[in-house]
Amino acid sequence: MLSEYTFQQEIQTLYLDHHGWLxxxxxxxxxxxxxxxxxxxxxxxxxxxxxxxxxxxxxxxYLGRIAQGLVIDHWRRRxxxxxxxxxxxxxxxxxxxxxxxxxxxxxTLTLIDSLLSQLSTxxxxxxxxxxxxxxxxxxxxxxxxVSRATVERDLAKALRHxxxxxxxxxxxx
Amino acid sequence: xxxxxxxxxxxxxxxxxxxxxxAAIVATAIDWSIxxxxxxxxxxxxxxxxxxxxxxxxxxxxxxxxQTVNGRFNALPGEMVLETxxxxxxxxxxxxxxxxxxxxxxxxxVACAGGLSLHRQGQWQYLMADVTxxxxxxxxxVLEDGTELMLNTSxxxxxxxxxxxxxxxxxxxxxxxTTGADDRFKGKRSLGIHTPQGMISPMGTxxxxxxxxxxxxxxxxEGAVRxxxxxxxxxxxxxxxxxxxxxxxxxxxxEPQPFGDDDWVDGILAGTSMRLADVLKEMNRYxxxxxxxxxxxxxxxxxxxxxxxxxxxxxxxxxxxLPIDVLYRSRYWVTVQPKALI
Numbered sequence: 001m002l003s004e005y006t007f008q009q010e011i012q013t014l015y016l017d018h019h020g021w022l023x024x025x026x027x028x029x030x031x032x033x034x035x036x037x038x039x040x041x042x043x044x045x046x047x048x049x050x051x052x053x054x055x056x057x058x059x060x061x062y063l064g065r066i067a068q069g070l071v072i073d074h075w076r077r078r079x080x081x082x083x084x085x086x087x088x089x090x091x092x093x094x095x096x097x098x099x100x101x102x103x104x105x106x107x108t109l110t111l112i113d114s115l116l117s118q119l120s121t122x123x124x125x126x127x128x129x130x131x132x133x134x135x136x137x138x139x140x141x142x143x144x145x146v147s148r149a150t151v152e153r154d155l156a157k158a159l160r161h162x163x164x165x166x167x168x169x170x171x172x173x
Numbered sequence: 174x175x176x177x178x179x180x181x182x183x184x185x186x187x188x189x190x191x192x193x194x195x196a197a198i199v200a201t202a203i204d205w206s207i208x209x210x211x212x213x214x215x216x217x218x219x220x221x222x223x224x225x226x227x228x229x230x231x232x233x234x235x236x237x238x239x240q241t242v243n244g245r246f247n248a249l250p251g252e253m254v255l256e257t258x259x260x261x262x263x264x265x266x267x268x269x270x271x272x273x274x275x276x277x278x279x280x281x282x283v284a285c286a287g288g289l290s291l292h293r294q295g296q297w298q299y300l301m302a303d304v305t306x307x308x309x310x311x312x313x314x315v316l317e318d319g320t321e322l323m324l325n326t327s328x329x330x331x332x333x334x335x336x337x338x339x340x341x342x343x344x345x346x347x348x349x350x351t352t353g354a355d356d357r358f359k360g361k362r363s364l365g366i367h368t369p370q371g372m373i374s375p376m377g378t379x380x381x382x383x384x385x386x387x388x389x390x391x392x393x394x395e396g397a398v399r400x401x402x403x404x405x406x407x408x409x410x411x412x413x414x415x416x417x418x419x420x421x422x423x424x425x426x427x428e429p430q431p432f433g434d435d436d437w438v439d440g441i442l443a444g445t446s447m448r449l450a451d452v453l454k455e456m457n458r459y460x461x462x463x464x465x466x467x468x469x470x471x472x473x474x475x476x477x478x479x480x481x482x483x484x485x486x487x488x489x490x491x492x493x494x495l496p497i498d499v500l501y502r503s504r505y506w507v508t509v510q511p512k513a514l515i
Contacts, residue, residue, distance in 0.1 A: 083260040131246035134308040159203045
């Protein structure tokens with residue numbers, strides 16, 4: 001583990017040496033300089049949050065891997081926004097949530113999306129049935145044909161993931 | 174220094190400098206959440222929980238955070254969200270590069286928001302998507318043979334129709350069936366309602382089927398139905414006005430309920446001298462969370478018509494007409510107890 005001082009020095013060196021390159025790389029991928037600048041910035045913020053620099057021998061490969069993840073997140077989010085707006089357009093306007101509520105809903109959809117991609121099919125089904133369909137554990141057990149203990153274990157797993165995503169670094173190992 | 178990384182993350186994060194909660198405490202808080210939010214807990218469980226909450230300020234913090242996490246999902250417009258996730262899923266399926274598509278929404282048959290659609294599979298075979306209702310939701314369906322299904326709160330079913338038979342599989346919940354003439358096949362195809370405990374074969378009729386823990390209750394309004402248990406044992410016939418139970422031990426006749434078996438189709442719960450505890454238990458099926466009833470008032474008689482489509486106003490009605498207090502400990506936790514003497 002690096003000391004706080006050395007750690008920040010490392011990040012600063014990485015930033016000075018590679019920020020320009022990273023920005024260009026992202027611009028080419030995204031075709032939008034504004035988004036590229038945002039994501040390049042986010043890469044370094046991610047690094048600061050991680051508090052360890054794992055592989056500084058290949059800094060550009062390392063930064064590129066993080067950036068690639070952010071690019072995928074970005075597209076996923078765009079897809080979700082797009083799909084949401086289409087669904088919304090089909091509903092009566094009286095039932096439409098306010099702009100503020102919509103922003104919140106898109107945030108939560110993004111959260112569910114990234115959460116689901118990390119879970120196994122059974123855990124995902126359990127999560128959706130519990131949180132979005134409002135079923136209880138015994139109902140989910142009957143629905144999926146598994147024991148109640150399995151449902152509870154799966155749900156606990158999904159909730160641990162939710163917690164880790166909502167409270168990053170807040171006490172979950 | 175902890176950082177609010179991106180705009181995206183900062184809004185997901187309750188606080189930018191989260192106080193550390195040991196993983197073990199978070200895990201315990203999650204266990205409590207599962208017992209209290211996603212199950213029907215006993216009174217002692219809630220007392221133990223209250224004690225745990227008091228034991229340590231970190232317990233309370235962990236609990237608040239889990240509630241925050243759960244709250245995000247509770248507040249969502251469920252149907253619209255499911256529809257969006259399904260739409261995203263479809264798009265990603267088309268694109269091969271998206272390997273981690275949301276397969277679950279199709280695999281687990283959560284086709285709730287799309288309603289009921291028929292997919293052609295071969296010339297004669299129709300395979301219908303699963304249909305579900307959320308807690309408090311009811312839905313009416315008309316199948317291709319003219320059979321009408323009314324789905325009650327938190328119900329899941331699927332159907333499979335082919336040249337020989339019409340199968341409705343009730344996974345959980347309750348339905349009211351009004352059989353159709355199946356004109357196109359001149360009534361040659363048999364209709365069967367399949368449940369884990371056995372099969373119900375109607376003979377031109379209207380009836381309700383309710384899965385209740387280990388048993389299936391079948392109440393017949395018109396005509397008659399045959400009950401065939403999954404377990405060994407003889408089949409039985411239930412005629413109009415009667416009730417039958419399909420259970421582990423086979424078929425038996427059922428006691429009448431204090432309220433009509435198909436009252437819910439009209440969105441009500443109606444009866445005379447119903448036990449308050451029974452009424453609250455029944456109302457609880459239509460709302461998320463739980464309603465607890467103090468033992469001292471459990472036997473109070475309730476007569477009249479209660480709206481199950483709006484359980485909050487039904488609770489207000491009970492409070493006006495009975496010597497009881499209805500306390501909302503949270504949106505999901507209602508306690509009914511004897512009226513306090515001022």
